[in-house]
Amino acid sequence: MLTTTVCAALSAAGLAVALLTAFRRRFAAATRIAAVSLVPVGLAMSGLVGLFGKVGGAVTAWASDLVLKPTVWAGFGVLALAVMLYVAGRAAGRRSRGRAGGRSGRGERQAAESGASRPALGGDDRGRRPAADTGDADDFSDIEAILRKHGI
Numbered sequence: 001m002l003t004t005t006v007c008a009a010l011s012a013a014g015l016a017v018a019l020l021t022a023f024r025r026r027f028a029a030a031t032r033i034a035a036v037s038l039v040p041v042g043l044a045m046s047g048l049v050g051l052f053g054k055v056g057g058a059v060t061a062w063a064s065d066l067v068l069k070p071t072v073w074a075g076f077g078v079l080a081l082a083v084m085l086y087v088a089g090r091a092a093g094r095r096s097r098g099r100a101g102g103r104s105g106r107g108e109r110q111a112a113e114s115g116a117s118r119p120a121l122g123g124d125d126r127g128r129r130p131a132a133d134t135g136d137a138d139d140f141s142d143i144e145a146i147l148r149k150h151g152i
Helices: 002-023 027-037 038-045 049-066 071-120 131-150
Strands: none
Touching: 002 027, 002 038, 002 049, 027 038, 038 049, 049 071
């Protein structure tokens, strides 16, 4: 009962301030003040003030148990150990996957890079054009000769 009275008084005071603000022709600010001042009455009428009181009491009881009971500290130690084991397992899994996939991936990549440069150097006939386009091949023969000269 006392809580409801205090909430009603807070809301009445807030609405009075909102009325004075509106009298000064600051209507947007007055609307915001009125909205905030209605919150205490709304909380009291919906019963959430009592809920917050119960939650606060439960948190207080838990905090006092945290300080005074060693089993609570042991529980936090077990939780910390579980998190450390999980992180270590994830790191080990990534490391083992990286070793297995990394070697074959690098070899395939190097083979692809060296195979990709062969047609440009003229070391492989697969990259050459058909005989019908000999006019284009003659245009590029000078460029190929310059590239071979420089070892590219």
